[in-house]
Amino acid sequence: MTSHPQQPFTFMEDENCQLLENAHSEFNKRNFDKAEELYARFISSCLQSRNCEASKLATAYNNRGQIKYFRVDFYEAMEDYTSAIQTDCQFPIPFYNRGLIRYRLGFFEDAKSDFQQALKLDANFEDAKMSLQQTLLDQQEKLNRGY
Structure with missing residues (x-):
């Protein structure tokens, strides 16, 4: 848990949270193509706004890496895992x-x-x-x- 006070959600943060929740939902339903697309949109949005929690961004990278791993795209999966590590080195x-x-x-x-x-x-x-x-x-x- 972070020790600093939480900022109120902006519209962009709220939209990003919904994107991430939808991505997780599709991932859990094993709809990997849709989940990958949603994770990519979430990651892109985070990188543009620079206003996402590191743990959420790292989870999105990790889960997108999992999808690539399932497809046996090992080098692409490793890139996502490395991005997750760079985003949150405590994960x-x-x-x-x-x-x-x-x-x-x-x-x-x-x-x-x-x-x-x-x-x-x-x-x-x-x-x-x-x-x-x-x-x-x-x-x-x-x-x-x-x-």
Whole structure:
């Protein structure tokens, strides 16, 4: 929670909140094309107005990244996860999500770093713990094989 007083909503903020809620709704219904379009509109609006909560913008980037991940557009998904991290560096989920892609691409050192950062932010993040353990095992196996 922020410690400063909340500003009253402007029309633009209210409209953005509705856009984000609609995007989340479409995402949850697995209408990914529509959700992606709405997240893109929300992100664009935030970047133009420079008047959005970092956590909401980071969530929009992260969720749009998820949609790209589902389509196996790994590099585009990583860009969104990186944008989410740059927007809110205290949000562990995009670190974890980016780590999963880096792991799948065989970038074990980068994946390890992302999983460790996710755990630094949330020590109880069980999926990140398991993914870090698997990354370390696979990284060691790759070293043992000599490549």
